[in-house]
Every structure is written in structure tokens, then in C-alpha cells.
Amino acid sequence: MNEPHQSWQSARFIQPDQIDTEQEPAPSFTPATELPPEHTSIVNDLPTAEEPDNIPGQAPPKRFIGKVFTSCIAILLTSAAGMELYRLLDWSFELHTWAGMAVSILVVLTLVSGIWQLRKSLAGLKQLREAEHLRQEAETLQQEHTHGHAAQLLNKLEQHYKYHPQGQEVLQNIHHIDSTYNDTEIVHFLSKHALQQQDLQARHCIQRHSIEAGVLVAISPWASFDMLLAGWRNFRMLKEIMSIYGIAPSAVAQIKLLRKVLHSIAFAGLSDMAMDAGSTLLGTSVMAGLSARAGQGLGAGLFTARTGLTAMELCRPLPDNQQRTPLLKSIANELLCKISGTRD
Amino acid sequence: MGLAGRIKTLLGDERVQQLHGITERALEQHLSLAVTGLSRSGKTVFITALTQHLLHADQDQSLPLFTAAAEGRILSCRNLSAETDTPFPFQDNLTTLSTHPPAWPKSTRSLSSIKLAIRYRRPAGLKRFLGEFGTLYLDIIDYPGEWLLDLPLLQCDYAQWCREQQQLFSQSPRRDIIESWYKQQQHIDWLAPASAHQLDQLALEFRQRLQQLREPPHALSLLQPGRLLLEQAESPDPSLLLFPVLTEQAFAEDIPEDSALAEMKRRYQTYCAHWIKPFYKRHFCQFDRQLVLTDCLQTLNQGEACFNDMQRALNAILQNFDYGRAGWLRRLIKPRIERVLFAATKADHVTANQHPNLDRFLDLIIQDARREIRFEEVDTRCMALASIRSTEAAQAKLDGQVLSCLRGHRKESNEEVALFPGEIPVELPQPEDWNESRFRFIDFAPRALPRSGLKPEHHIRLDQALEYLTGDLFR
Numbered sequence: 047m048n049e050p051h052q053s054w055q056s057a058r059f060i061q062p063d064q065i066d067t068e069q070e071p072a073p074s075f076t077p078a079t080e081l082p083p084e085h086t087s088i089v090n091d092l093p094t095a096e097e098p099d100n101i102p103g104q105a106p107p108k109r110f111i112g113k114v115f116t117s118c119i120a121i122l123l124t125s126a127a128g129m130e131l132y133r134l135l136d137w138s139f140e141l142h143t144w145a146g147m148a149v150s151i152l153v154v155l156t157l158v159s160g161i162w163q164l165r166k167s168l169a170g171l172k173q174l175r176e177a178e179h180l181r182q183e184a185e186t187l188q189q190e191h192t193h194g195h196a197a198q199l200l201n202k203l204e205q206h207y208k209y210h211p212q213g214q215e216v217l218q219n220i221h222h223i224d225s226t227y228n229d230t231e232i233v234h235f236l237s238k239h240a241l242q243q244q245d246l247q248a249r250h251c252i253q254r255h256s257i258e259a260g261v262l263v264a265i266s267p268w269a270s271f272d273m274l275l276a277g278w279r280n281f282r283m284l285k286e287i288m289s290i291y292g293i294a295p296s297a298v299a300q301i302k303l304l305r306k307v308l309h310s311i312a313f314a315g316l317s318d319m320a321m322d323a324g325s326t327l328l329g330t331s332v333m334a335g336l337s338a339r340a341g342q343g344l345g346a347g348l349f350t351a352r353t354g355l356t357a358m359e360l361c362r363p364l365p366d367n368q369q370r371t372p373l374l375k376s377i378a379n380e381l382l383c384k385i386s387g388t389r390d
Numbered sequence: 391m392g393l394a395g396r397i398k399t400l401l402g403d404e405r406v407q408q409l410h411g412i413t414e415r416a417l418e419q420h421l422s423l424a425v426t427g428l429s430r431s432g433k434t435v436f437i438t439a440l441t442q443h444l445l446h447a448d449q450d451q452s453l454p455l456f457t458a459a460a461e462g463r464i465l466s467c468r469n470l471s472a473e474t475d476t477p478f479p480f481q482d483n484l485t486t487l488s489t490h491p492p493a494w495p496k497s498t499r500s501l502s503s504i505k506l507a508i509r510y511r512r513p514a515g516l517k518r519f520l521g522e523f524g525t526l527y528l529d530i531i532d533y534p535g536e537w538l539l540d541l542p543l544l545q546c547d548y549a550q551w552c553r554e555q556q557q558l559f560s561q562s563p564r565r566d567i568i569e570s571w572y573k574q575q576q577h578i579d580w581l582a583p584a585s586a587h588q589l590d591q592l593a594l595e596f597r598q599r600l601q602q603l604r605e606p607p608h609a610l611s612l613l614q615p616g617r618l619l620l621e622q623a624e625s626p627d628p629s630l631l632l633f634p635v636l637t638e639q640a641f642a643e644d645i646p647e648d649s650a651l652a653e654m655k656r657r658y659q660t661y662c663a664h665w666i667k668p669f670y671k672r673h674f675c676q677f678d679r680q681l682v683l684t685d686c687l688q689t690l691n692q693g694e695a696c697f698n699d700m701q702r703a704l705n706a707i708l709q710n711f712d713y714g715r716a717g718w719l720r721r722l723i724k725p726r727i728e729r730v731l732f733a734a735t736k737a738d739h740v741t742a743n744q745h746p747n748l749d750r751f752l753d754l755i756i757q758d759a760r761r762e763i764r765f766e767e768v769d770t771r772c773m774a775l776a777s778i779r780s781t782e783a784a785q786a787k788l789d790g791q792v793l794s795c796l797r798g799h800r801k802e803s804n805e806e807v808a809l810f811p812g813e814i815p816v817e818l819p820q821p822e823d824w825n826e827s828r829f830r831f832i833d834f835a836p837r838a839l840p841r842s843g844l845k846p847e848h849h850i851r852l853d854q855a856l857e858y859l860t861g862d863l864f865r
Binding site for chain 1: 454455457460513514737738742743745746749783846847850851854
């Protein structure tokens with residue numbers, strides 16, 4: 047009789063070392079191995095600056111719709127204006143040839159002067175940008191204690207001041223640079239000596255304008271008119287500071303600068319604010335004795351001064367290491383004298 | 391006797407002088423600047439050049455990076471050295487440096503002090519309430535650098551000193567130089583009485599060996615006792631006949647009163663009490679700022695032994711100064727050093743592009759001392775400077791490459807040379823690298839320091855050193 051096929055395996059003991067596991071369990075550590083040194087290559091420890099492409103939570107900005115919107119508006123407006131212009135010309139020529147001529151001359155004149163203005167504005171913008179680049183470059187040089195890397199900066203600075211009325215002074219100082227100076231010292235030296243005259247002028251201008259603005263606000267009888275006055279003063283001052291530092295004071299550049307100034311004042315670091323407030327505080331203890339209007343005047347004056355100093359920093363082609371507090375303090379003092387003097 | 395006289399006798403002369411100093415300090419600004427440096431590190435030249443530039447600060451624009459002078463706020467400077475007991479020979483040094491051909495001043499052999507009164511206009515600000523004009527009194531003393539080496543002796547007794555010297559003299563090149571002298575010493579029983587003549591002879595020979603170690607090719611720095619290096623007399627003061635006992639007997643427990651060792655011990659004590667202490671107490675406890683002058687190029691020329699020795703010497707010396715932050719009151723009563731500038735001198739002896747490296751090499755030499763000083767929250771800085779610039783920057787074309795080099799006159803022969811002196815390493819060179827083909831720094835003769843019409847070209851970074859050390863007092 048056939049042994050019935052056992053459908054199951056009998057239980058038995060197996061020696062542990064006989065177990066033939068299909069997969070060797072991976073050791074929990076990497077064994078120490080000796081490698082021939084020529085097969086290795088040095089790994090740079092410093093992380094290379096990789097583009098942060100996979101940082102979560104930074105969705106690409108949705109600018110597309112905005113762009114479409116702006117371009118559509120632009121196309122619409124230009125075509126409408128063009129159509130209107132065409133109709134105006136057409137109508138005027140229909141009216142009389144002379145009238146048509148007059149209108150076309152007017153249009154040409156407007157176009158030419160507009161382009162001229164635009165060019166000037168662009169030049170001002172370019173100079174402003176140049177100054178910023180120069181300043182950034184100088185700041186980087188100041189951080190590093192290298193020697194002989196400043197030549198490029200000096201060339202650019204010479205170019206920047208080529209047509210400036212006080213360019214001669216800057217150029218002279220560039221030629222006075224000692225051959226032993228390192229880059230930090232060159233920046234320091236130029237910032238201190240080459241721009242001395244311009245700094246002085248700018249500081250005078252700031253002082254004059256802030257005091258005038260302060261006094262104006264203090265004696266003006268209409269509250270809303272004050273603001274207008276202070277704003278007007280600030281704008282005038284920006285223009286002067288720009289021309290002092292050799293930047294063409296075109297309207298566009300001026301607006302750009304004003305934007306930057308307001309931006310930097312609004313987002314100034316806490317320490318800056320504290321420092322500026324310190325000088326104002328000096329005034330406030332005295333201010334308690336003054337009327338609200340005089341206090342407003344002081345505030346407007348100091349705000350103008352702060353705007354001016356920030357504009358000065360932004361227009362300067364080299365970083366400014368001077369403290370701004372002494373000037374703010376002296377302005378505050380002078381303003382107090384003037385305001386209390388006018389009220390007595 | 392008046393009231394003042396009575397108070398004087400009650401307090402004693404020293405106290406009265408101290409009080410006088412305090413009131414003077416309270417009313418005016420006094421600054422005591424410690425110009426520290428081993429011998430031949432350029433202390434005298436620094437003081438002379440600094441004085442000359444300050445005296446002309448109102449007319450010549452020779453200090454463009456010294457803010458007060460650059461802003462034209464220095465009205466005038468007056469040399470008040472004549473008021474001091476031992477005036478600094480400023481005119482003599484200036485004459486030496488400004489004649490044709492100019493020469494370096496002779497090495498200093500005695501103490502002298504200089505006092506400058508600098509009248510300046512205060513900048514706009516709160517300090518104007520003190521008056522528009524202020525005066526800063528700047529006190530500097532000049533002394534032989536060898537004397538500094540003695541300061542560490544104040545902190546140890548004879549046995550400790552002997553142990554230190556034993557360690558030093560067990561290494562080459564010291565060991566080779568004193569070998570025969572050491573053998574003589576070994577033959578003596580130090581616990582038995584010895585003839586004074588024998589000791590004197592040993593001392594004179596030790597002095598000669600010490601002076602030999604100071605000269606190139608060894609050019610060592612840490613050679614004590616320092617005053618022996620200057621002494622040339624055949625039969626000097628007995629306390630100057632001092633040497634360490636290098637045998638094990640120096641550390642014996644009980645020493646008989648009449649033994650040779652006891653005699654050496656007495657000489658050591660007299661030396662400390664008579665030569666070092668008065669100098670230290672009188673001049674070295676009152677500093678507000680410190681300038682440490684170091685000649686790095688010498689160490690590069692001479693090799694690693696010289697480097698190590700200079701490092702050890704500077705560390706030992708700087709431990710004797712009182713560092714720490716000092717407030718206004720503290721500065722009145724017991725001043726201490728609150729700012730230290732480490733300067734590598736002879737910056738004109740290397741090309742300008744090597745100055746950053748020179749700074750870093752200086753940092754290598756003084757890093758231990760600097761760490762100690764920083765621990766006390768004291769500001770420190772390294773700078774390469776030249777009090778008087780003796781070379782001109784030049785360029786040479788060699789094998790199609792443009793090489794920046796120096797042009798000047800040799801110190802010894804005064805012939806004109808152009809030299810590319812080599813690059814300063816930023817790390818300690820390997821032993822095989824200390825050789826003449828890598829570093830060849832020669833000594834240049836000075837260019838004349840004019841009596842008027844000083845220019846920034848006459849120095850390197852003297853203005854920045856001055857700004858760092860004193861700038862805050864003019865603000």
C-alpha cells in the first residue's frame with residue numbers, strides 16, 4: 047500500500063547556523079574599511095550656494111495676471127490716445143491747414159521735449175543706481191582686508207565724478223591714495239576726505255531745510271496746510287542733495303529716491319530708531335513746556351532731517367561711517383531755540 | 391609751617407604726589423601710553439616720529455586717518471618734556487633722522503619721558519558744554535627694551551628663576567653657546583662657600599655669552615637678566631654680576647648662610663629690589679593704553695628658534711601689565727590698560743601687498759598673549775606700521791612678469807638696492823622653509839624725516855595707530 051502523501055511537514059529542530067536566510071540582515075553599522083588614499087577625493091565642507099528650489103511654503107508669485115492686466119491697460123490707453131491724437135489732427139486739418147500745422151508742431155514739440163525729459167530722468171535713475179552699486183562694492187571691500195582689489199572701484203568712482211563740479215576734489219583725493227593702503231583703508235580714506243566738501247554742503251542743506259520746515263509748521267495757522275509745506279520742503283531738499291552728490295535731479299529719480307528713503311525710514315532697524323528717538327527725546331523734555339503746535343514743528347523738522355540724512359546715505363557713492371546723532375541733536379537744539387524764540 | 395606744608399608732612403611726599411596726579415587727571419585728560427617692545431623693535435623711532443607728526447598736525451596734513459587732525463581740530467601741540475625729570479632727547483633723535491644721510495637713532499640706554507600737550511577743538515555735541523577747546527596730555531616713556539625682560543623676575547624667586555633658565559638653556563642654540571661655562575659651573579659646590587672672585591668671573595663670562603646670544607645668527611629675545619645685555623663695564627655693580635645656577639643644587643632645601651648659592655640669592659634679591667622694582671613701580675603701573683611693537687621680519691630671517699623665543703619673551707613680558715576695562719573713576723585712581731595695539735614694525739621693509747599677511751603673522755607670534763588680554767575684555771588689534779618709511783614701492787619686470795619690489799638704501803653701506811623681499815607666510819613655515827632664498831629681509835637706512843612739510847608718505851599707518859589708541863579722547 048502506498049504511503050499516503052503527507053501533506054504537511056513534520057516538526058523538527060533545526061541548527062541555528064543551518065538557517066539559510068534569503069536575505070542577509072543588513073548590519074546596523076558600516077564596517078570600518080581602509081581605502082587607498084589615491085582613490086579618495088577631497089570633499090568641500092562648505093555647502094555650495096544652491097538655489098533654494100525646494101523650500102516649502104514659497105509658492106511662485108502669481109505675477110502673470112498682474113502683467114496681463116498692466117499690458118492690457120497700456121495697450122488700451124496708448125491706442126485710445128493714438129486714436130484721439132489722430133482724430134485731433136484730422137479734425138484740425140479739416141478745419142484749416144494752418145490749424146492742422148499748428149497742432150502737428152505742438153505734437154512734435156511735446157514728443158521731443160517728452161523724450162528729452164525721459165532721457166534726463168533715465169540718466170538720473172542710472173546715476174542713482176550707479177551710486178548704489180558703488181556703495182555696495184565699497185561695503186564689500188570694507189569687510190575684507192585685502193590689498194589691491196580697489197582699482198576697479200576707483201575707476202568707476204572716477205567715471206561717476208567725471209562731470210561733477212566738485213569732481214576735481216574727488217579725483218585729487220583718489221590720486222593722493224597711499225600705495226600702502228589696503229582696500230578697507232582706501233574706502234575709509236575716500237569716504238572721509240574725497241566727499242568732505244559734499245558732505246558738508248549736504249549737511250548744511252539738511253540743517254537749513256529742516257529748520258525752515260520746523261519753523262514753518264510751528265507758525266502756520268492751518269493744520270492741513272502744514273503737511274503740504276513739510277512735504278514740499280522735503281522734496282526740495284531731496285533735489286538739492288541729489289545735485290550735491292552729482293545725480294541729475296529728474297522727477298523720476300527724485301520719486302525713486304523718495305520711495306527708497308521712505309522705505310528705509312519705515313523699515314529702519316530698532317537700533318537706528320532708538321538712536322534717532324534719543325535725540326528727539328532730548329527735545330521732548332523741553333517740549334513739555336511748549337505748545338502742541340511748537341511740538342509739531344519740532345517733529346516736522348526732525349522728520350525732515352531724518353529724511354535728508356537717509357537721502358544723503360543713499361546718494362553717497364561710498365558708505366558713510368559718520369554718526370548721524372550729533373547733527374540731529376544740533377538741529378533739535380536750534381529748532382527749539384528758534385521756535386521758543388518766535389513764541390516769546 | 392603752613393597748612394599745606396602740614397598736610398604734606400602728614401601724608402608723605404609720595405601720597406601728595408599721587409593726590410596731585412589724581413586732581414590733575416580729574417580736571418584734564420591725561421593719557422599714559424605704554425610703548426612696549428623688545429630692544430630694536432623701534433620704540434625710539436616711533437616716539438620721535440609720532441611727536442614730530444603731532445607737533446606739525448596743525449599745518450601739515452600728514453595724518454589723514456587720524457580723525458581729529460583730518461578734521462582740522464588740532465589747534466596746536468606743545469612738547470612739555472622739559473618739565474619731566476629725564477626729558478626724551480627728541481631734538482637729538484630728530485637731528486639724527488633728518489641729517490643727510492639720515493641714520494637710525496642709537497639704541498636707548500636709559501629711561502626718558504616725553505609729555506605732549508595737544509590742544510584740540512571739541513566736535514559739535516554734548517561735550518562742547520565742557521568748553522570749545524580741550525587739552526590732552528600724552529605721556530610716553532622711552533627705555534631700553536632689555537629692561538622689559540626683567541619684569542617677569544619680579545614674580546619669581548631665585549630657585550624658580552633657575553628652574554626656568556635650566557629649561558631654556560637645555561635647548562639649542564643656548565645649550566651650545568654656554569657649554570663650557572656650564573662645565574665650569576658644575577665643578578663648583580654651590581652649598582659650600584666660594585670666592586667672590588670666582589663668582590664674578592663666572593658672571594662676566596655669562597654676560598658675554600648672553601650678549602653673544604642676542605646677536606645674529608641667534609638673535610634670541612628672552613635673555614635674562616636684561617640689564618646685563620647693556621652692561622659693558624669690566625667691574626660693574628655687584629648686583630649686576632648675576633647668573634642662574636643651572637645644576638640641581640640650585641633647588642636644595644636648606645642653604646647654608648655663607649654658601650655660594652646664598653650669595654647668588656642675595657645678588658638676585660638686590661637686583662630685583664634695586665634695579666627692577668623702582669622702574670616698575672614708578673613707570674609701569676599707570677598706563678591707560680598700550681602699543682606693543684614687534685619686529686616680525688627678524689624672526690623670519692633668523693628661523694624658528696628665534697620665533698619661539700620672541701613669542702615666549704612677549705608672553706612673559708605682557709603678563710606684567712594690568713589689563714581690564716577702566717571707567718572714569720578707575721582711570722583717575724588706578725589706571726589700567728584698556729586698549730592694546732599690537733604693531734608689526736618695519737612694514738616698509740615688505741611690499742604693500744604683504745601687509746595683510748604681516749598682520750596675520752604678527753597674530754601668530756602674539757596669539758597666546760592676545761588671548762589672555764582679550765579675556766579681560768580689553769580691545770586688541772593687529773596692525774602693520776612703519777614710523778618712518780625708508781623705502782619706495784617700485785615695480786620690476788622679471789621673466790615677463792611684473793614684480794612689485796622695494797627700493798631703498800642699505801643700512802650698513804647706504805648703497806641703493808631694489809629688492810623683492812619674499813612673501814610673508816600666514817602660517818608658521820615648515821622647518822625646511824626657513825632659509826635665505828625664501829625670506830631675505832634686509833635693514834634699510836631711513837629716508838630723511840623733514841623738519842617741516844610732513845606728508846602721509848613719511849609713515850605707514852602711524853595715523854591709524856594714533857586713531858586707535860587715542861581717537862576716542864578727541865571725540
